[in-house]
Amino acid sequence: MLHTLFLLISLLAQEGSTPPQPPQAAERPAALPDLTVPGRGRAGMDVRHYRLEMAIDPTRRFVEATATLELELLEDQEALELDFHHMFEVIATRVDGRLLEAQQVPHLLRIPGKRPFPAGRSIELEVIYRGLFPQDESQGDVVGMLHDGRSVVAYLEPDGAHHFFPCNDHPSDKASYELIIDVPEGQLAAGIGELVEEGPSPRPGYHRAIWRTDIPTASYLVALGVGPWVRIERTGASVPIWDYCEEEDRERIEKALSSVPAMMTFFEARFGPYPFEKYGHMLTRKWIGGMEDQTLSVLGRTEALSGDQALLAHELAHQWFGNLVSPYQWRDLWLNEGWATWAELLWFEERDPQQAAQLLEGWRRSTFRLAMREHPHTLAAPDPASLFDGLLVYDKGGMVIHLLDEYLGRERFLKAARHYLAQHARGNARTLDFRTALEQSTGEDLEPFFAAWVEANTLPAIDWELSSIEQVDGPAGQSGPPLWKVQISARQEGAFHPMSLALELQGASEDERERVPLRFVRPQITSSVTVRFRPTGAQLDPEKRAPWVPAEPSED
Numbered sequence: 001m002l003h004t005l006f007l008l009i010s011l012l013a014q015e016g017s018t019p020p021q022p023p024q025a026a027e028r029p030a031a032l033p034d035l036t037v038p039g040r041g042r043a044g045m046d047v048r049h050y051r052l053e054m055a056i057d058p059t060r061r062f063v064e065a066t067a068t069l070e071l072e073l074l075e076d077q078e079a080l081e082l083d084f085h086h087m088f089e090v091i092a093t094r095v096d097g098r099l100l101e102a103q104q105v106p107h108l109l110r111i112p113g114k115r116p117f118p119a120g121r122s123i124e125l126e127v128i129y130r131g132l133f134p135q136d137e138s139q140g141d142v143v144g145m146l147h148d149g150r151s152v153v154a155y156l157e158p159d160g161a162h163h164f165f166p167c168n169d170h171p172s173d174k175a176s177y178e179l180i181i182d183v184p185e186g187q188l189a190a191g192i193g194e195l196v197e198e199g200p201s202p203r204p205g206y207h208r209a210i211w212r213t214d215i216p217t218a219s220y221l222v223a224l225g226v227g228p229w230v231r232i233e234r235t236g237a238s239v240p241i242w243d244y245c246e247e248e249d250r251e252r253i254e255k256a257l258s259s260v261p262a263m264m265t266f267f268e269a270r271f272g273p274y275p276f277e278k279y280g281h282m283l284t285r286k287w288i289g290g291m292e293d294q295t296l297s298v299l300g301r302t303e304a305l306s307g308d309q310a311l312l313a314h315e316l317a318h319q320w321f322g323n324l325v326s327p328y329q330w331r332d333l334w335l336n337e338g339w340a341t342w343a344e345l346l347w348f349e350e351r352d353p354q355q356a357a358q359l360l361e362g363w364r365r366s367t368f369r370l371a372m373r374e375h376p377h378t379l380a381a382p383d384p385a386s387l388f389d390g391l392l393v394y395d396k397g398g399m400v401i402h403l404l405d406e407y408l409g410r411e412r413f414l415k416a417a418r419h420y421l422a423q424h425a426r427g428n429a430r431t432l433d434f435r436t437a438l439e440q441s442t443g444e445d446l447e448p449f450f451a452a453w454v455e456a457n458t459l460p461a462i463d464w465e466l467s468s469i470e471q472v473d474g475p476a477g478q479s480g481p482p483l484w485k486v487q488i489s490a491r492q493e494g495a496f497h498p499m500s501l502a503l504e505l506q507g508a509s510e511d512e513r514e515r516v517p518l519r520f521v522r523p524q525i526t527s528s529v530t531v532r533f534r535p536t537g538a539q540l541d542p543e544k545r546a547p548w549v550p551a552e553p554s555e556d
């Protein structure tokens with residue numbers, strides 16, 4: 001079995017040995033068109049602000065809305081075009097206060113001008129519309145305002161924002177938001193950013209909440225939920241933490257999500273200050289895991305009630321990785337999911353080592369499978385037909401962040417991660433931007449690492465030996481137990497995979513154990529160490545923390 005495995009891996013390794021050179025960081029290509037989620041996003045405009053005034057009846061999933069967009073045109077336009085679901089009924093559109101006729105085509109709202117709209121022009125565009133929130137699929141999942149019969153919650157990734165409001169539905173065009181939400185008495189509206197106002201609505205029988213954020217936000221991250229909810233207000237973190245659930249779940253949710261303030265403090269110590277106005281969760285009875293809406297994650301009710309720590313850590317970590325720094329294009333999704341998945345390990349490694357080991361084993365298995373199957377898609381170029389590929393984008397993504405952590409060392413790695421976050425805060429990043437930030441912070445050339453682990457699905461084949469063991473004298477003038485100097489030689493065959501692995505030297509008795517880090521900065525390395533026992537054996541990567549295969553024994 002191992003032999004077959006090695007042959008396959010070895011063939012794959014050779015195939016991946018000449019990775020394409022990525023472009024230099026300076027020459028950022030245009031974010032649009034985005035071929036991973038084609039059709040969405042308008043290259044010719046920059047939306048600065050969305051004001052969404054909505055009356056929502058969650059039991060009917062019906063909305064009456066006025067969306068006001070402040071935008072700037074980046075190119076001359078025959079017509080203003082926005083991503084917008086064609087099932088909504090458009091009642092009126094105004095450009096700078098003047099009524100203009102709009103056309104609706106699938107997933108698009110088109111407003112032709114009497115003359116072309118010139119580049120550089122700032123426009124206030126108002127769209128009055130109503131209808132049922134559409135429940136269309138994208139990437140195999142219903143996206144939009146997810147409806148469970150009692151509540152609606154924004155579940156918009158990757159391109160469901162235009163099932164909610166007319167927008168430039170691409171993460172590269174971030175904007176500020178104001179949500180003025182009227183809901184029937186007895187319902188609560190929970191939204192993005194800060195709660196500015198809560199009280200009676202001018203609409204009889206309705207209640208109004210105004211939510212606002214000035215922090216640039218990607219359209220797929222806009223948080224809004226309406227349901228027959230109560231609010232649980234938590235303290236103990238650097239920002240308020242508000243959870244929304246039904247009264248019958250209140251006590252259980254209070255307990256199940258009680259670790260979140262401590263979790264936030266834990267991540268802040270590693271990733272930097274929590275980047276938004278508040279945090280919290282809202283629940284849906286739909287069968288979903290979670291979705292990291294900015295400042296207010298969505299959780300499936302069942303998962304929330306079980307207090308799933310991995311899920312809570314994952315969605316919270318996304319507030320830094322995904323929300324503060326968002327994908328430049330959808331092919332960069334692994335930067336969101338790899339980091340959020342790795343954050344689960346970070347949370348568990350000291351609290352629950354067994355759980356941490358299980359996570360790592362799962363990622364390792366997935367990384368092996370991708371290599372075995374000659375999976376044609378890589379983290380750098382995921383499959384547009386299966387963007388949220390669990391094996392690749394989540395498991396291998398988490399594994400690659402873990403391998404970087406081990407390769408660079410925890411302290412250096414987290415410092416570099418904070419540099420990356422600071423450099424792209426409130427903006428967007430590509431894989432190359434991530435690599436460049438790590439290189440700037442650490443001074444390392446990480447091109448070989450990214451070529452091996454991000455742009456290919458190969459695994460390293462590793463051969464190693466204790467090339468010499470000799471007894472040596474202790475420091476002059478000191479008597480004591482004898483010392484042994486051990487030399488370790490290790491080499492990788494096929495494509496080079498930069499990585500760090502631990503080698504455990506073992507002596508005759510149980511307490512004679514010594515860990516030696518092997519850092520593959522080149523395919524062939526030697527390392528020497530002096531230990532207080534005579535090594536009788538050794539094991540490479542005893543806890544199976546990395547994906548690799550034993551190379552065939554060398555001839556010499």
Ligand SMILES: [Zn+2]
Binds near residue numbers: 318336
């Ligand atoms: Zn995620």
